[in-house]
Amino acid sequence: xxxxxxxxxxxxxxxxxxxxxxxxxxxxxxxxxxxxxxxxxxxxxxxxxxxxxxxxxxxxxxxxxxxxxxxxxxxxxxxxxxxxxxxxxxxxxxxxxxxxxxxxxxxxxxxxxxxxxxxxxxxxxxxxxxxxxxxxxxxxxxxxxxxxxxxxxxxxxxxxxxxxxxxxxxxxxxxxxxxxxxxxxxxxxxxxxxxxxxxxxxxxxxxxxxxxxxxxxxxxxxxxxxxxxxxxxxxxxxxxxxxxxxxxxxxxxxxxxxxxxxxxxxxxxxxxxxxxxxxxxxxxxxxxxxxxxxxxxxxxxxxxxxxxxxxxxxxxxxxxxxxxxxxxxxxxxxxxxxxxxxxxxxxxxxxxxxxxxxxxxxxxxxxxxxxxxxxxxxxxxxxxxxxxxxxxxxxxxxxxxxxxxxxxxxxxxxxxxxxxxxxxxxxxxxxxxxxxxxxxxxxxxxxxxxxxxxxxxxxxxxxxxxxxxxxxxxxxxxxxxxxxxxxxxxxxxxxxxxxxxxxxxxxxxxxxxxxxxxxxxxxxxxxxxxxxxxxxxxxxxxxxxxxxxxxxxxxxxxxxxxxxxxxxxxxxxxxxxxxxxxxxxxxxx
Amino acid sequence: xxxxxxxxxxxxxxxxxxxxxxxxxxxxxxxxxxxxxxxxxxxxxxxxxxxxxxxxxxxxxxxxxxxxxxxxxxxxxxxxxxxxxxxxxxxxxxxxxxxxxxxxxxxxxxxxxxxxxxxxxxxxxxxxxxxxxxxxxxxxxxxxxxxxxxxxxxxxxxxxxxxxxxxxxxxxxxxxxxxxxxxxxxxxxxxxxx
Numbered sequence: 170x171x172x173x174x175x176x177x178x179x180x181x182x183x184x185x186x187x188x189x190x191x192x193x194x195x196x197x198x199x200x201x202x203x204x205x206x207x208x209x210x211x212x213x214x215x216x217x218x219x220x221x222x223x224x225x226x227x228x229x230x231x232x233x234x235x236x237x238x239x240x241x242x243x244x245x246x247x248x249x250x251x252x253x254x255x256x257x258x259x260x261x262x263x264x265x266x267x268x269x270x271x272x273x274x275x276x277x278x279x280x281x282x283x284x285x286x287x288x289x290x291x292x293x294x295x296x297x298x299x300x301x302x303x304x305x306x307x308x309x310x311x312x313x314x315x316x317x318x319x320x321x322x323x324x325x326x327x328x329x330x331x332x333x334x335x336x337x338x339x340x341x342x343x344x345x346x347x348x349x350x351x352x353x354x355x356x357x358x359x360x361x362x363x364x365x366x367x368x369x370x371x372x373x374x375x376x377x378x379x380x381x382x383x384x385x386x387x388x389x390x391x392x393x394x395x396x397x398x399x400x401x402x403x404x405x406x407x408x409x410x411x412x413x414x415x416x417x418x419x420x421x422x423x424x425x426x427x428x429x430x431x432x433x434x435x436x437x438x439x440x441x442x443x444x445x446x447x448x449x450x451x452x453x454x455x456x457x458x459x460x461x462x463x464x465x466x467x468x469x470x471x472x473x474x475x476x477x478x479x480x481x482x483x484x485x486x487x488x489x490x491x492x493x494x495x496x497x498x499x500x501x502x503x504x505x506x507x508x509x510x511x512x513x514x515x516x517x518x519x520x521x522x523x524x525x526x527x528x529x530x531x532x533x534x535x536x537x538x539x540x541x542x543x544x545x546x547x548x549x550x551x552x553x554x555x556x557x558x559x560x561x562x563x564x565x566x567x568x569x570x571x572x573x574x575x576x577x578x579x580x581x582x583x584x585x586x587x588x589x590x591x592x593x594x595x596x597x598x599x600x601x602x603x604x605x606x607x608x609x610x611x612x613x614x615x616x617x618x619x620x621x622x623x624x625x626x627x628x629x630x631x632x633x634x635x636x637x638x639x640x641x642x643x644x645x646x647x648x649x650x651x652x653x654x655x656x657x658x659x660x661x662x663x664x665x666x667x668x669x670x671x672x673x674x675x676x677x678x679x680x681x682x683x684x685x686x687x688x689x690x691x692x693x694x695x696x697x698x699x700x701x702x703x704x705x706x707x708x709x710x711x712x713x714x715x716x717x718x719x720x721x722x723x724x725x726x727x728x729x730x731x732x733x734x735x736x737x738x739x740x741x742x743x744x745x746x747x748x749x750x751x752x753x754x755x756x757x758x
Numbered sequence: 759x760x761x762x763x764x765x766x767x768x769x770x771x772x773x774x775x776x777x778x779x780x781x782x783x784x785x786x787x788x789x790x791x792x793x794x795x796x797x798x799x800x801x802x803x804x805x806x807x808x809x810x811x812x813x814x815x816x817x818x819x820x821x822x823x824x825x826x827x828x829x830x831x832x833x834x835x836x837x838x839x840x841x842x843x844x845x846x847x848x849x850x851x852x853x854x855x856x857x858x859x860x861x862x863x864x865x866x867x868x869x870x871x872x873x874x875x876x877x878x879x880x881x882x883x884x885x886x887x888x889x890x891x892x893x894x895x896x897x898x899x900x901x902x903x904x905x906x907x908x909x910x911x912x913x914x915x916x917x918x919x920x921x922x923x924x925x926x927x928x929x930x931x932x933x934x935x936x937x938x939x940x941x942x943x944x945x946x947x948x949x950x951x952x
Contacts, residue, residue: 228764228767299842348768352776361780369791375798377797384812403814404841405797407785410784430845431889432814432817432818509897510898515881516882517885521882522893546888548847549845643847643852644853647849669847
């Protein structure tokens with residue numbers, strides 16, 4: 170029923186915004202080091218104790234300030250350590266404990282891909298979790314990177330925010346402090362609460378290995394015998410702890426191959442609602458944090474409004490096409506009308522407990538944010554509904570986006586917007602009292618140009634070599650969409666897939682690994698350079714000629730710039746994939 | 759590069775904190791507070807004096823006998839393989855996909871005697887789920903199978919219909935999620951009926 174679907178989508182959006190504002194305020198306190206400044210409760214006290222203990226163990230001076238270059242150095246060393254560590258653990262997995270299924274070592278190309286993937290907050294998975302990674306690997310290498318890569322993204326954003334808040338400063342903060350605080354005060358508490366809530370709803374959390382059971386039908390057939398024939402196996406593991414952070418940290422890498430379609434990762438309507446909230450919660454809240462820290466909440470809300478508008482627009486497109494179902498089915502006598510007794514819509518690759526509305530909502534949320542977890546198979550979406558997640562990634566993951574990375578991407582688009590507006594009226598552009606000059610625009614251009622370049626070049630390469638084309642599952646235009654989706658996902662650090670594409674091959678593991686690397690680090694470094702240059706500038710008072718950046722006119726301009734830039738870059742390739750397929754589906758029968 | 763040492767030390771501290779302490783803590787708390795759910799909501803049954811696991815109420819099972827309600831098509835190999843979840847990933851215009859759906863439609867018509875050809879088949883019953891382990895079917899997909907199950911078990915139609923409506927889960931709070939019937943629980947209740 171369309172009304173129930175629309176109701177679910179509306180309630181989701183309202184609850185999201187209602188939770189994001191207070192969380193945003195709290196995070197602003199965390200990064201301004203004001204936590205526990207007033208009344209202290211035992212939880213805050215123990216977190217503060219943890220924090221100071223970590224600094225003393227690592228011999229870190231928490232009061233020291235860093236310039237952008239030193240900050241970037243620490244960021245890079247930290248990420249390099251993450252990659253090497255994840256690679257090593259995967260390769261050595263058979264020699265290490267915590268491997269009850271006796272899984273063998275991961276191949277070099279897959280291990281490389283996974284290492285880049287998890288360090289870059291992409292969580293693209295070319296492997297199937299339950300048959301490839303041991304419990305130890307899942308926890309020590311993958312769950313930990315879910316926290317670390319998310320926190321690393323947040324540090325880059327915080328540095329950029331401080332650059333706007335400060336003036337004539339030669340520092341942007343302390344990388345170690347921002348990293349530790351993101352984990353201790355934000356990610357760990359939220360994840361613990363979410364993980365335990367999910368367990369109460371049926372998501373598994375056990376070290377007891379897989380379980381052998383006798384299926385009911387087998388039991389009824391040879392009721393008298395107690396022999397071990399017809400035994401089936403149920404994969405389990407420490408799932409909930411990973412699911413919580415994979416959702417909250419815009420990571421997306423699930424425990425099982427089918428991610429949050431799996432009933433043990435996502436058991437029902439409520440777990441689904443909470444997991445979907447967790448996807449967008451921190452990215453949305455960071456807009457409020459931004460407004461609060463730069464001293465103008467309206468500017469933060471302007472960015473949040475632009476994101477929400479694009480989100481709702483594309484959500485309605487995706488839901489509309491999915492709810493309409495597959496026209497080829499009507500002649501087969503299949504009921505695709507959703508109601509109180511029928512799922513309805515395009516149900517291939519979807520679970521009954523979620524239905525079309527919650528699957529479309531998840532698909533849009535997970536690609537608006539650079540999350541990449543799925544609760545339905547995007548490859549089986551109707552063509553135009555599948556175009557929506559692809560486009561959201563291609564826009565640069567700035568509609569909510571990754572934790573940290575989404576908002577710094579959007580701020581870069583805001584700089585481009587004031588620059589274009591400034592060109593039109595012939596004035597020096599300003600944003601939040603900082604003059605935007607040639608250097609800033611050069612850095613901003615790098616940020617918005619690298620991902621599209623990787624998407625288009627990668628896709629072009631893959632469709633021209635047989636190693637790229639043999640991997641395709643579905644024929645025709647849809648096969649092209651599978652490849653385009655893969656490179657859009659990797660280059661923008663999303664991690665979701667049109668999973669029909671067989672990507673666990675050396676070609677795709679290396680090509681997509683490089684795309685993920687460029688998509689993360691070739692953006693984070695220019696953003697930190699931008700932060701360094703902005704921090705050094707004087708803050709100028711807004712005058713008569715200053716364009717306001719906290720009103721609806723600016724929001725509209727920003728939406729226009731994001732959509733036009735993404736549109737101009739990707740309309741040709743989208744036309745070759747989903748658009749052609751939609752036309753074929755509608756008219757070629 | 760004075761930054762190298764503290765960065766690496768911090769990396770290992772945080773890895774242990776988030777990769778060992780956090781999952782261990784969550785596992786401990788989960789096992790203490792929600793043991794049943796944490797272990798996978800396992801369903802047990804007494805067979806010849808032995809208590810054996812017969813599945814999880816969250817994980818679908820394959821049913822092919824006419825006396826059971828059937829679950830949705832599954833793309834895992836073999837169907838409903840809970841050790842290796844998988845969707846079909848077939849695209850909406852893929853000819854193999856349309857042909858497979860057509861075959862399923864025919865199979866359902868053949869399996870349900872006295873089929874009224876004007877009746878439409880609910881879409882969930884001819885499409886594969888995302889996980890291949892979907893425990894549910896739509897209420898319409900259950901009512902479509904009523905006659906067959908009742909006939910195979912020589913039960914009155916009303917008795918089976920009553921069981922189905924008792925196992926129909928409505929939307930949470932009236933709006934969240936989708937209405938559904940858990941196939942395993944329904945079939946176990948059927949077995950208990952006689």
